[in-house]
Amino acid sequence: MGNNVSGFKIIYRKEVRIMTKPQTISVTAPAEEEFPKEKYDELEQFIDGMETTKGALIEILHKAQGIFGYLPRDVQLFIARKLGIPGAEVFGVVSFYSYFTTKPRGKHTISVCMGTACYVRGADKILEKMKEKLGIESNEITEDGLFTLKDVRCIGACGLAPVVMVDDKVFGRVKVEEVDDILNQYRK
Amino acid sequence: MEKMRMNVLICSGTGCMASESEKVIKNLEAIIKARGFANEVEVVKTGCFGFCEQGPIVKIEPDNVFYVRVGPKDAKEIVDEHIVKGRRVERLLYKDPKENKPISRQEDMQFYKKQLRVALRNCGFINPEDIYEYIAAGGYEALGKALLEMTRDEVIEEIKASGLRGRGGGGFPTGLKWEITKKQESEVKFIICNADEGDPGAFMDRSILEGDPHSVIEAMAIGAYAIGADKGIIYIRAEYPLAISRLTTALKQAREAGLLGKRIFDTDFNFDIDIKYGAGAFVCGEETALINSCEGKRGEPNYKPPYPAQEGYWGHPTCVNNVETFANIPVIITKGAQWFASIGTEKSKGTKVFALAGKINNVGLVEVPMGVTLREIIYGIGGGIQGGRKFKAIQTGGPSGGVLTEKDLDAQIDYDSLLAVGSMMGSGGMIVMDETDNMVDIAKFYLEFTMDESCGRCTPCRIGTKRMYELLNKITSKKGTMADIDALKQLAYMIKDGSLCGLGQTAPNPVISTMKHFWNEYMDIIKDVDHPQGEGRYVPKNKIGMKS
Ligand SMILES: Cc1cc2nc3c(=O)[nH]c(=O)nc-3n(C[C@H](O)[C@H](O)[C@H](O)COP(=O)(O)O)c2cc1C
Numbered sequence: 001m002g003n004n005v006s007g008f009k010i011i012y013r014k015e016v017r018i019m020t021k022p023q024t025i026s027v028t029a030p031a032e033e034e035f036p037k038e039k040y041d042e043l044e045q046f047i048d049g050m051e052t053t054k055g056a057l058i059e060i061l062h063k064a065q066g067i068f069g070y071l072p073r074d075v076q077l078f079i080a081r082k083l084g085i086p087g088a089e090v091f092g093v094v095s096f097y098s099y100f101t102t103k104p105r106g107k108h109t110i111s112v113c114m115g116t117a118c119y120v121r122g123a124d125k126i127l128e129k130m131k132e133k134l135g136i137e138s139n140e141i142t143e144d145g146l147f148t149l150k151d152v153r154c155i156g157a158c159g160l161a162p163v164v165m166v167d168d169k170v171f172g173r174v175k176v177e178e179v180d181d182i183l184n185q186y187r188k
Numbered sequence: 189m190e191k192m193r194m195n196v197l198i199c200s201g202t203g204c205m206a207s208e209s210e211k212v213i214k215n216l217e218a219i220i221k222a223r224g225f226a227n228e229v230e231v232v233k234t235g236c237f238g239f240c241e242q243g244p245i246v247k248i249e250p251d252n253v254f255y256v257r258v259g260p261k262d263a264k265e266i267v268d269e270h271i272v273k274g275r276r277v278e279r280l281l282y283k284d285p286k287e288n289k290p291i292s293r294q295e296d297m298q299f300y301k302k303q304l305r306v307a308l309r310n311c312g313f314i315n316p317e318d319i320y321e322y323i324a325a326g327g328y329e330a331l332g333k334a335l336l337e338m339t340r341d342e343v344i345e346e347i348k349a350s351g352l353r354g355r356g357g358g359g360f361p362t363g364l365k366w367e368i369t370k371k372q373e374s375e376v377k378f379i380i381c382n383a384d385e386g387d388p389g390a391f392m393d394r395s396i397l398e399g400d401p402h403s404v405i406e407a408m409a410i411g412a413y414a415i416g417a418d419k420g421i422i423y424i425r426a427e428y429p430l431a432i433s434r435l436t437t438a439l440k441q442a443r444e445a446g447l448l449g450k451r452i453f454d455t456d457f458n459f460d461i462d463i464k465y466g467a468g469a470f471v472c473g474e475e476t477a478l479i480n481s482c483e484g485k486r487g488e489p490n491y492k493p494p495y496p497a498q499e500g501y502w503g504h505p506t507c508v509n510n511v512e513t514f515a516n517i518p519v520i521i522t523k524g525a526q527w528f529a530s531i532g533t534e535k536s537k538g539t540k541v542f543a544l545a546g547k548i549n550n551v552g553l554v555e556v557p558m559g560v561t562l563r564e565i566i567y568g569i570g571g572g573i574q575g576g577r578k579f580k581a582i583q584t585g586g587p588s589g590g591v592l593t594e595k596d597l598d599a600q601i602d603y604d605s606l607l608a609v610g611s612m613m614g615s616g617g618m619i620v621m622d623e624t625d626n627m628v629d630i631a632k633f634y635l636e637f638t639m640d641e642s643c644g645r646c647t648p649c650r651i652g653t654k655r656m657y658e659l660l661n662k663i664t665s666k667k668g669t670m671a672d673i674d675a676l677k678q679l680a681y682m683i684k685d686g687s688l689c690g691l692g693q694t695a696p697n698p699v700i701s702t703m704k705h706f707w708n709e710y711m712d713i714i715k716d717v718d719h720p721q722g723e724g725r726y727v728p729k730n731k732i733g734m735k736s
């Protein structure tokens with residue numbers, strides 16, 4: 001497989017997993033998504049339009065995540081080549097910051113606030129309930145691809161603690177019993 | 189512009205937006221227009237009023253009536269009753285929980301009585317997206333005064349004389365930091381605003397940036413003039429979209445008005461500001477890590493010295509200050525150091541903003557003069573503990589701080605007294621816990637946070653916090669022994685002494701302080717209290733915490 005993106009030969013390969021502990025690899029692991037050339041073009045234009053790329057890696061990654069939704073290996077390599085830096089340097093930065101993700105996200109992202117204000121008002125119980133209802137852990141995506149579950153630190157609505165955010169909508173003073181209602185609004 | 193007969197101020201900070209203040213705004217505007225008052229009554233979106241527990245808040249000026257918990261459906265009644273007929277909507281007034289009577293004036297509420305708003309002076313008064321409202325409130329006067337009437341040294345002297353200390357946690361005297369940076373010989377210098385606000389559950393800096401972004405921009409310009417920089421950076425968390433958008437608007441307006449850019453106030457002072465985004469790493473609030481992150485690298489801290497003031501952004505002298513520190517600067521310049529120094533205690537001048545949260549009745553943002561007691565904050569401003577339960581502890585200083593209990597409630601709030609009682613000022617998070625909270629769980633919660641956020645650069649912090657967490661986990665699942673308690677303590681002191689940056693050096697604090705104040709709660713879940721294998725009272729013998 002190969003795809004010529006604006007002069008850069010991008011080789012699509014399955015992600016090489018470095019295993020530190022035994023893990024179950026699902027047989028039907030989806031092949032890495034192929035992105036349309038326009039997306040790469042948009043990113044390239046953004047980079048070309050910058051006054052200087054010195055020190056701009058994080059900004060570029062923010063942009064790339066905005067365009068692609070996440071930062072798969074190919075996108076990281078594209079950026080590395082474009083900036084003339086080693087891929088490892090890009091990966092080093094991507095893996096350092098929790099805001100960047102290398103996995104695709106579900107259609108809706110559920111963020112359960114686990115900031116201190118929410119924690120003391122019972123956010124841990126909400127998170128547990130979410131995990132139970134969705135059958136996934138944090139930072140995982142449900143089988144149907146509908147939800148990604150995340151625990152985040154303070155989304156700034158501490159007055160409404162405990163808080164759950166689905167995409168951009170904030171649910172305040174959430175009770176454990178309400179978890180189902182919230183999910184059903186997005187299930188249809 | 190037409191003269192407005194009435195202003196309807198409504199909070200549009202993140203907290204109130206989350207409870208649909210945007211819809212309230214839309215409805216108010218639509219109904220006002222439908223009633224034909226569009227050119228007499230203006231709806232003004234302001235920053236945070238602070239009383240987040242009661243949000244969304246709507247305040248009607250000049251009548252000085254304060255409505256709380258206003259929903260989209262209440263808009264009609266406010267317009268038809270108050271604006272059209274001049275009758276207050278009793279139903280939406282704040283009710284004093286003690287006397288159960290409605291209060292309409294902000295000044296009469298227990299929550300506001302003891303507060304003094306300096307850094308938050310414009311939050312909840314002006315529209316943060318309109319530079320002219322800021323200017324009308326005296327904005328950019330201080331910059332003009334500094335550039336036209338004061339030398340660089342005079343500005344620094346003024347800040348030094350005010351006694352202002354850094355509000356980001358360290359409490360380093362701001363004037364002195366500016367002086368040190370000014371003295372560095374370098375063609376290129378930078379001034380950075382630290383808006384990374386990592387303490388979960390704290391939202392002081394965000395509220396200032398959302399409610400009054402120009403005050404920070406103005407202060408950065410003043411600081412840049414004083415230290416000799418022509419370039420500024422605001423490093424802000426990507427998780428603060430609203431603050432980012434307000435800042436971007438404010439920067440654009442300031443440039444258009446000639447308050448940023450070349451030859452500001454027709455002097456030869458040039459200055460502009462860039463925004464850099466964080467990407468979700470607590471350690472990036474530490475100044476050297478922040479600078480690495482600004483350079484697009486992994487946000488790992490460096491060993492100090494050299495301090496950023498000596499070698500910072502791309503190796504140039506760099507002054508890093510916190511958002512709230514900056515927000516105090518313009519008033520110090522306009523009202524004078526004397527005025528500022530008259531507020532507060534001997535060694536801590538001015539006011540401090542706290543984000544009050546947890547099991548307290550009035551969650552919100554409060555600004556008090558230094559020197560008030562914790563008791564006044566919890567029982568006065570905070571309105572006591574939720575559900576009439578008993579107070580148990582208050583955590584100040586976020587994950588780096590410690591818990592304080594009933595007996596410390598009369599401690600004055602300032603940098604030194606809080607340290608003396610075993611906690612710290614920190615950046616301003618205050619989490620109140622009641623009798624139903626388990627303190628070992630709380631300690632574990634904070635430790636999990638620091639463990640997650642440890643950047644991994646130094647071993648004591650990276651591995652130590654993980655081991656401590658495992659021990660705590662064992663203890664909370666009731667499998668722990670006295671020997672584990674010993675190990676936990678020993679590790680705590682080792683990490684404190686051996687870590688590279690403030691994150692590791694303070695990470696064990698919540699464990700140490702909960703052990704000190706709530707030893708019983710640890711003992712309650714220890715298996716072998718009666719026949720211990722350890723002593724449970726490890727004391728560090730020498731500096732690096734090893735038994736010699
Ligand atoms: C782990 C860690 C996190 C920090 N987080 C912040 C922060 O979120 N905001 C902040 O202003 N300062 C933070 N600081 C303090 C900064 O290093 C620095 O002292 C401060 O920005 C200086 O500004 P000031 O003198 O105005 O307080 C943090 C320090 C450490 C060690």
Ligand code: FES
Pocket residue numbers: 113114115116117118119153154155156157158159161163388389390
């Ligand atoms: S701690 Fe949850 S919104 Fe602040």
